[in-house]
Amino acid sequence: MLEVRGLNKVYEGHQRRVEAVRDLTFTIDAGDLVCLVGPSGCGKTTLLKCIAGLLAPTAGEVLLDGRPVTGPPRGMAVVFQEYGRSLFPWMSVRDNVALPLKQKRVAKARRRELVDEALAAVGLAGTESAYPWQLSGGMQQRVAIARAVAYEPEVLLMDEPFAAVDAQTRADLEDLVRALWKRLGVTILFVTHDIDEAVYLGQQVIMLSASPTVVQERLAIDLPAERDQLHTRADARFTHLRTHVYEQIQAAKRGTRTDAAVASVAE
Amino acid sequence: MAATALKRIGLVLGLPVILFAVWYVATDNSQSFYVPPLRTILSVFDDTWTGQRLRADVLPSALRLLAGYALATVLGVGLGVVIGSYRRVRAVAEPVLEFFRAIPPPVLVPVIMLFAGIGDGMKVIVIVSGCVWPILLNTVEGVRAVDGVLADTARSYRITGPARLRHLLLRSASPQIMAGMRQALSIAIILMVISEMFAASNGLGFTIVQFQRSFAIPEMWTGIILLGLLGFVLSALFRFAENRVLAWYHGLRSAQRKS
């Protein structure tokens, strides 16, 4: 179980002081698939980095299975928003996916199996020996996803992982994430700015307000567990939920106009 | 394929061949004692650099050069990784480094002779003392410039310790490290010769000075030509190694330029 309690993060710069996250509290049950939506710049990446143990919060804490997160926890994988910069350019696609497994001391034969499976799952079979910079942006993004999938994490954090892929691939990858989630029972926190995607994927959708960032609303998505691109998206309930999320996001944006946009104060 | 290879060889050798031809023609009738005709120089080349002399003078020089260069690389990369990784260490070390780097290495030869004597050890130390700085400073820059997202990626997959050094730091800094090593290579050759000119009983630098002192001018010139050839071969070998080690980097750069 993942718990975020009173999380606050302020970036202290030379001239600027940016409050990226004001006060966030929520919990995610083990095995849940939660989507996080919020306006650009509201601190989604910051929140993810705090959960991943890559960034120390200014106040509040993150608990994983009851223990405070102080560094990158075991069994967690992160797909970064800047996918292009998160691949090792001196390694082939295969080595990029295999390195974390090697570090985890997965036996060689099993490692090969996991890498092949993961690359096939994201539609990249046959590119094993290419270097990341020989691939298109969307393909690079899928390598990063394959790396996280092959890792078999207990908790998977994904930061707008489908931003660079075309609509068709995106739909396939959405179904892949749901299939993996069901098969492996992994806990997923999925950041997106696409409202339809959030509703289609999630069991829960957490909406963040614009800065100063708090949880605007948490919504349970009561769609059937079996979802498919054609029918789920045409479902009246789906339309209703997405309209609701859309309205909330709009309200969140409006709410901030009175509340001096970015909390940047000259020192 | 073969045509382009020929063209490349032509480009590499073209200018040296022209220069040699100019040298040959210009000195053909030279009466100057100090600038003998190139024809004369080349005619004594074979007799001067016999197998015996190669073994007795060129080989020791080459070994000193390699030992000094290798030691400087290990030292420079090792210290550079440490200094580049810790901001505190960097704050303390950087002014000192800049100071030492500013000292022209040949000046150190007499000083090093005082405590290291005049043996092979002294020559290796001289080479190290000059070569280590470009490698060290470039490594520091390279390690500092590791991409933040890549470092976060490594950290979140718990790639730490030796694996982080091997797969992240050294690889990411390798373009800068190689640039430092390329500068260091020419410094190493210069210092090898200079240290042998100061105090030695064998070596290329020693032999060239001996020829000069005994007024064997054509032989002295053959030594200089041999030194040039040595530098050329070493830099060709270096480029070969660099192209292999940095193949990913050149590919990445040209991919970025195209987009």
Ligand SMILES: Nc1ncnc2c1ncn2[C@@H]1O[C@H](COP(=O)(O)OP(=O)(O)OP(=O)(O)O)[C@@H](O)[C@H]1O
């Ligand atoms: N390293 C940093 N130093 C200073 N300010 C930062 C830093 N990283 C982020 N910020 C600021 O914190 C705020 C939140 O940034 P963050 O990247 O978390 O937003 P986001 O919700 O992920 O945005 P997007 O949807 O565009 O990715 C922004 O105002 C940003 O300028």
Ligand SMILES: [Mg+2]
């Ligand atoms: Mg972001």
